[in-house]
Amino acid sequence: MTSDGAAYERRSAAPVIAPVRPRKLAKVPFVELAEGRLQGVVSSGSDIERVYVSSITAGDHGLSCNTNNNRPCGGLGGTYPCNHIRALAEAAVAQYGLSRVTRYLRVELAEGEENLWAGLHPTTAPNRAAEVFASFLRHLAYLELPPTTDPLPELQWFPAAEVVR
Amino acid sequence: MLTDLLRDTPAGVDAAWALVDGFDDALVHGLGRIDEERAAVLESLAAAFTGSPLAGRVADSIGKIIAGTVTDEHLIVLAGARSALLGAVHDALLSAVDGAAGRTREAWPAGTAAPEPGLLLAGTRSWLRELAIAGWHGVDHELAAGGAQAVQALLADPAARRLAVLLDGFAAELRAAAPVATLDRVPVRRWADLWTRALLLAQDGLPRPEPTPVSGRLLLLGADLHEHPTVFRAQAHGLLETPGGDVRLVRVSVAGAKVDTISGPSAWRMLAAFPVFRSALAEHRIVELSGMPLTPGGDLIWDESLAVPGESADPFTTARVRLGAAIAPPVPPLDRHPVMLAEPILLEGYTAGEEAFELGGVRLTVDLARLPSAGPITPALVAASTACLGLLRRDGDHWSVQPLAVQATVRKKPVVAHTADWSLGPTDAKAAKAEAAAGTAVDVLRERAGRLLRK
Numbered sequence: 001m002t003s004d005g006a007a008y009e010r011r012s013a014a015p016v017i018a019p020v021r022p023r024k025l026a027k028v029p030f031v032e033l034a035e036g037r038l039q040g041v042v043s044s045g046s047d048i049e050r051v052y053v054s055s056i057t058a059g060d061h062g063l064s065c066n067t068n069n070n071r072p073c074g075g076l077g078g079t080y081p082c083n084h085i086r087a088l089a090e091a092a093v094a095q096y097g098l099s100r101v102t103r104y105l106r107v108e109l110a111e112g113e114e115n116l117w118a119g120l121h122p123t124t125a126p127n128r129a130a131e132v133f134a135s136f137l138r139h140l141a142y143l144e145l146p147p148t149t150d151p152l153p154e155l156q157w158f159p160a161a162e163v164v165r
Numbered sequence: 166m167l168t169d170l171l172r173d174t175p176a177g178v179d180a181a182w183a184l185v186d187g188f189d190d191a192l193v194h195g196l197g198r199i200d201e202e203r204a205a206v207l208e209s210l211a212a213a214f215t216g217s218p219l220a221g222r223v224a225d226s227i228g229k230i231i232a233g234t235v236t237d238e239h240l241i242v243l244a245g246a247r248s249a250l251l252g253a254v255h256d257a258l259l260s261a262v263d264g265a266a267g268r269t270r271e272a273w274p275a276g277t278a279a280p281e282p283g284l285l286l287a288g289t290r291s292w293l294r295e296l297a298i299a300g301w302h303g304v305d306h307e308l309a310a311g312g313a314q315a316v317q318a319l320l321a322d323p324a325a326r327r328l329a330v331l332l333d334g335f336a337a338e339l340r341a342a343a344p345v346a347t348l349d350r351v352p353v354r355r356w357a358d359l360w361t362r363a364l365l366l367a368q369d370g371l372p373r374p375e376p377t378p379v380s381g382r383l384l385l386l387g388a389d390l391h392e393h394p395t396v397f398r399a400q401a402h403g404l405l406e407t408p409g410g411d412v413r414l415v416r417v418s419v420a421g422a423k424v425d426t427i428s429g430p431s432a433w434r435m436l437a438a439f440p441v442f443r444s445a446l447a448e449h450r451i452v453e454l455s456g457m458p459l460t461p462g463g464d465l466i467w468d469e470s471l472a473v474p475g476e477s478a479d480p481f482t483t484a485r486v487r488l489g490a491a492i493a494p495p496v497p498p499l500d501r502h503p504v505m506l507a508e509p510i511l512l513e514g515y516t517a518g519e520e521a522f523e524l525g526g527v528r529l530t531v532d533l534a535r536l537p538s539a540g541p542i543t544p545a546l547v548a549a550s551t552a553c554l555g556l557l558r559r560d561g562d563h564w565s566v567q568p569l570a571v572q573a574t575v576r577k578k579p580v581v582a583h584t585a586d587w588s589l590g591p592t593d594a595k596a597a598k599a600e601a602a603a604g605t606a607v608d609v610l611r612e613r614a615g616r617l618l619r620k
Contacts, residue, residue, distance in 0.1 A: 009351065012560055015534065017341045017394065019428055022426075026609050029610060029613050036306045051613075147421040148419075149418060149419055149468070151462070153505060154327065155418075157355070157359060157362075158391050158393045159534060159535040
């Protein structure tokens with residue numbers, strides 16, 4: 001990651017976060033790699049007021065899935081992933097790319113293997129629905145922040161997502 | 166001449182960076198445990214301040230930190246020392262630019278500025294202190310997430326938006342990179358920059374110079390786009406013709422909050438509150454300003470009700486006719502850092518290549534990383550260009566140009582593209598289709614927010 005001789009380490013505008021890839025949000029409105037988990041929110045197929053809060057922990061691949069009202073997901077059978085967790089994983093791969101997701105979850109995939117589940121050895125994990133749902137609400141709250149005309153000089157460090165070359 | 170600027174580095178710049186690099190390297194391992202080698206590097210930083218007004222405080226703080234006491238008072242002195250060195254680098258580079266471009270620059274007004282009102286800053290300082298002690302290699306998931314609370318508190322206060330936006334972008338990078346110890350390459354200078362800026366902005370009573378109202382015709386040159394996961398900003402550079410006959414270089418900034426899944430051309434949707442600004446950019450319209458606040462640093466504080474769009478004007482013509490004699494604004498003392506250099510220039514008569522322009526036997530790199538996906542300019546278009554309106558930038562050890570607009574010849578036909586051509590939506594059919602698909606992301610999230618947020 002060098003550009004014209006200036007080392008990555010010595011560049012003020014060195015890119016750190018790869019821009020996320022566009023994906024459809026209707027089914028899985030929120031995905032993040034945070035707090036040592038792949039976590040997110042999956043819209044219920046039957047009830048527009050309900051969402052499922054799902055997560056997979058990094059390292060030991062612990063699964064958790066609950067509704068936003070904190071009821072356990074009926075489809076999650078211990079270490080067998082429900083459709084919500086599968087949709088979450090699929091959305092994460094679409095958004096971040098397979099390699100970033102496998103690195104974060106510490107998943108070893110055989111050369112040429114493109115299915116994340118081939119490398120996941122799920123366990124059960126404690127319910128994290130409250131934390132993940134709070135994170136989703138913070139995420140949504142950004143859309144309600146008023147715009148600003150402050151000159152924000154520090155944004156010179158943050159060029160807009162670069163055009164694909 | 167621009168070629169002289171590209172050939173020479175002003176005296177002292179490399180030496181100043183060497184001192185800064187030493188400090189930045191110490192932050193990789195953390196100030197909590199300083200070995201002999203890094204202690205020597207920090208002592209040489211202190212020695213460089215001998216004879217300056219900061220000498221005593223820098224020597225004292227560095228001595229205490231080497232001895233193992235890392236407090237907020239010591240850290241802000243280090244941040245101040247690093248900023249002072251880079252301020253000097255900035256000034257040397259900017260004066261070289263002004264000399265090469267024959268640009269006249271106003272002096273920073275003397276006098277006192279009103280301090281910022283008190284903000285909730287203690288939480289920010291305490292997280293920044295923990296980061297400095299642990300070093301980047303010590304940043305794990307927990308420490309990276311530790312900034313979230315400070316960010317939430319700052320976002321709730323409109324007066325704290327500047328620090329909130331910076332801290333949020335910085336924290337997002339640390340979260341994405343954690344655990345940093347397993348990272349192949351650490352953005353050493355970048356994170357030291359962001360840490361230093363955040364610590365400076367997290368001090369009580371920062372001076373905030375008063376804007377003064379201005380009137381006149383605003384002719385836009387182009388737009389520079391900025392983004393991190395939770396912000397999208399369009400910053401226009403333009404020329405203000407004042408009734409007195411002066412022509413001044415000014416900027417306009419409008420920024421909207423967003424989330425990471427909103428990016429590319431659909432990010433313009435987050436600036437829906439600024440129709441006059443966006444249409445002035447997309448349609449190249451002159452804007453008549455009446456009483457718009459202008460900061461001493463050359464930033465117009467945009468207010469749609471004080472702006473009336475008028476006839477159209479070609480930015481290339483504006484630059485050819487008026488840019489040369491325009492008066493440039495001074496840089497606010499605390500904003501003096503090489504990354505802040507973004508001087509509008511018009512380049513013609515060069516030989517365009519894939520990654521650089523040849524200008525009178527000298528090479529000027531094109532900053533391709535600053536070509537946004539939210540606009541129509543592609544590297545291929547830049548490589549086919551015959552004229553380029555851009556920003557002269559400096560990162561690392563060389564100058565580069567960030568194109569804001571290009572005139573090119575594609576299949577024997579003239580083509581013109583500007584970064585903000587899509588500010589009212591993409592004009593290209595393929596991009597418009599992609600934008601419409603991505604744009605539904607905004608609608609989906611708003612629907613979810615409406616249903617879930619007020620429970």
